[in-house]
Amino acid sequence: MSGQDKPAKIYALHLAVLAALFALNFVLPAYYHGLMARILVLAVFAMGYNVLFGYAGLLSLGHAMFFAAGMYGAGLGVVHFGLGVPLAFVSGLACGAVLSVVIGLLALRTSGVAFMIVTMMFAQVFALSLIYFAAWTGGDQGLVIPQTARMLNFGAVALDLTDPTVRYMTALALCAVALFMTAALVRSRHGRVLVAIRENEERTKMLGYDTFANKLVAVTVSGTISAAAGAAFALLFGYVGANFAGVQYSILPLLWVLLGGAATTLGPLLGTLVMYVVTDTASSFTSAWLLIVGVVLILLVLFFPKGILGTLRARWLGWLP
Amino acid sequence: MIDPLLVTKGLTRRFGGLKAVDGVDFTLMPGEIRAVIGPNGAGKTTFVSMVCGRILPSSGAILFDGADITDMPAHRRVRLGIAYTFQITSVFPNLSVYDNVALPVQRTMGDGRAPHADVMTALDKVGLADRAAMQAGQLAYGHQRLLEVAMGLALKPRLLILDEPTQGLSDAEIEDFVRLVRTVAEDATVLLIEHNMPLVMQLADRITVFDAGRVLAEGTPEQIRADAAVQAAYLGTGAGEAA
Numbered sequence: 001m002s003g004q005d006k007p008a009k010i011y012a013l014h015l016a017v018l019a020a021l022f023a024l025n026f027v028l029p030a031y032y033h034g035l036m037a038r039i040l041v042l043a044v045f046a047m048g049y050n051v052l053f054g055y056a057g058l059l060s061l062g063h064a065m066f067f068a069a070g071m072y073g074a075g076l077g078v079v080h081f082g083l084g085v086p087l088a089f090v091s092g093l094a095c096g097a098v099l100s101v102v103i104g105l106l107a108l109r110t111s112g113v114a115f116m117i118v119t120m121m122f123a124q125v126f127a128l129s130l131i132y133f134a135a136w137t138g139g140d141q142g143l144v145i146p147q148t149a150r151m152l153n154f155g156a157v158a159l160d161l162t163d164p165t166v167r168y169m170t171a172l173a174l175c176a177v178a179l180f181m182t183a184a185l186v187r188s189r190h191g192r193v194l195v196a197i198r199e200n201e202e203r204t205k206m207l208g209y210d211t212f213a214n215k216l217v218a219v220t221v222s223g224t225i226s227a228a229a230g231a232a233f234a235l236l237f238g239y240v241g242a243n244f245a246g247v248q249y250s251i252l253p254l255l256w257v258l259l260g261g262a263a264t265t266l267g268p269l270l271g272t273l274v275m276y277v278v279t280d281t282a283s284s285f286t287s288a289w290l291l292i293v294g295v296v297l298i299l300l301v302l303f304f305p306k307g308i309l310g311t312l313r314a315r316w317l318g319w320l321p
Numbered sequence: 322m323i324d325p326l327l328v329t330k331g332l333t334r335r336f337g338g339l340k341a342v343d344g345v346d347f348t349l350m351p352g353e354i355r356a357v358i359g360p361n362g363a364g365k366t367t368f369v370s371m372v373c374g375r376i377l378p379s380s381g382a383i384l385f386d387g388a389d390i391t392d393m394p395a396h397r398r399v400r401l402g403i404a405y406t407f408q409i410t411s412v413f414p415n416l417s418v419y420d421n422v423a424l425p426v427q428r429t430m431g432d433g434r435a436p437h438a439d440v441m442t443a444l445d446k447v448g449l450a451d452r453a454a455m456q457a458g459q460l461a462y463g464h465q466r467l468l469e470v471a472m473g474l475a476l477k478p479r480l481l482i483l484d485e486p487t488q489g490l491s492d493a494e495i496e497d498f499v500r501l502v503r504t505v506a507e508d509a510t511v512l513l514i515e516h517n518m519p520l521v522m523q524l525a526d527r528i529t530v531f532d533a534g535r536v537l538a539e540g541t542p543e544q545i546r547a548d549a550a551v552q553a554a555y556l557g558t559g560a561g562e563a564a
Contacts, residue, residue, distance in 0.1 A: 190429050196424050199413040205427045206373065206407075208399030208476065 030261025040171035046268030048225030049253035054263035060121030068245035072229025075240030096227020104219030127245035142241030261307030332381035343534035375406035402479030414458030425475035444534030
């Protein structure tokens with residue numbers, strides 16, 4: 001980090017990536033345009049996951065509950081309390097933040113494999129609760145957020161979040177905020193302490209750092225960013241469903257992050273994108289697309305265990321954050 | 322009358338049926354260089370681990386600068402000024418040498434200041450400044466020991482606990498190390514666990530001898546050298562030969 005600290009280069013790269021994504025809005029055909037908006041939101045979920053897994057070295061298998069907490073926090077706010085889009089988004093963030101503090105306080109009493117199991121169990125409890133309280137949550141069916149509720153009013157100007165361009169730009173804006181937040185976090189003192197905890201927790205403690213408090217902050221930041229993605233997903237795509245709380249959505253961010261490169265700022269975005277491109281390409285010419293996805297993942301783990309950007313950084317681009 | 326920096330009263334730690342440390346009363350005055358010696362398994366590392374908070378005592382009390390720190394978590398003791406360097410090298414192998422030292426430095430200084438100057442000062446003291454950009458895991462073993470010491474120094478401790486710091490160092494490196502500890506002792510108290518007897522005799526103001534979890538003897542290097550019980554338990558027949 002310190003030996004080759006190049007902030008100008010780093011921020012230029014991030015801006016270039018965002019500019020390219022902005023340009024894509026005007027060239028992508030309708031189908032890919034919609035898919036890309038979805039990828040941008042899910043990449044935010046992956047960025048949140050990366051804070052905890054990539055930097056602090058804590059492997060959670062329950063992040064779907066944070067994503068779903070944001071999703072239901074926003075969706076239920078709209079459906080049951082008639083909240084507007086901004087308040088619904090804040091409600092989703094708040095639900096994610098509260099849940100992640102509570103889960104962090106409990107789950108961080110464990111570490112390693114026990115931490116994986118405890119987070120997974122809490123996520124299962126959360127998912128089953130969503131189905132149990134069907135009167136509120138819509139149970140298995142989930143809830144549809146009506147188009148009329150998905151309007152963003154700025155005085156005289158009303159933005160319709162169901163409009164493809166508005167949706168794409170909103171997703172991109174959220175993605176940009178998450179990207180720069182994680183980039184800033186990683187370069188901050190707190191970010192360096194998280195890496196130190198990942199590398200050698202006992203030593204970090206003996207340098208005078210309260211490792212529990214630092215890990216709790218990491219869980220909270222990670223959970224809240226994941227909740228932001230969930231809330232945005234509900235508001236942009238108009239659907240809130242219990243399948244997003246399932247174990248599949250706890251594994252997916254792990255795969256996206258591993259694929260793109262854990263502990264790289266752009267890795268989660270790239271990993272999500274590549275995974276969707278592979279899935280989409282494979283499913284267009286065979287019904288056995290899961291097999292192809294599986295093979296691609298195995299090859300990646302075998303030959304690029306650090307992920308795409310992690311490998312690039314190790315071999316050529318040491319300055320990548 | 323100067324108050325002692327560190328006092329332990331009846332400090333005991335049991336592991337199952339074994340009393341690794343057994344009722345140790347210990348007093349350390351500020352500014353002192355104190356060596357703790359004793360055969361393997363005498364309880365030296367367990368004793369200092371209780372002082373720095375890595376292990377909690379079974380019974381007894383620890384006072385630092387007059388305050389009871391017996392139940393205080395380790396990271397808060399570090400903030401009070403107790404720094405511990407590990408017997409088994411424990412650096413951050415995947416981080417650069419610079420970042421290894423930047424971590425303790427950034428903790429001790431307020432926000433807004435850049436840690437650069439302080440990091441380089443600490444690295445200079447141990448002679449690793451020219452290796453700042455290297456990955457810590459790629460340093461030679463002796464240099465990793467010195468990096469440990471630099472990390473301890475960067476905490477600006479009032480009490481620096483060095484657990485067998487010269488293990489694996491060459492003779493030339495040991496000479497540098499002696500000079501380094503003397504500099505450190507100008508503004509900190511040093512508690513040193515060490516097997517290298519010539520070094521202990523040369524460096525320590527006072528020596529505490531542990532045996533089977535108890536304090537066997539305590540005194541100046543001359544007194545320890547002349548003590549018959551110490552000779553029988555630890556030093557063998559000649560003081561210079563034991564290691």
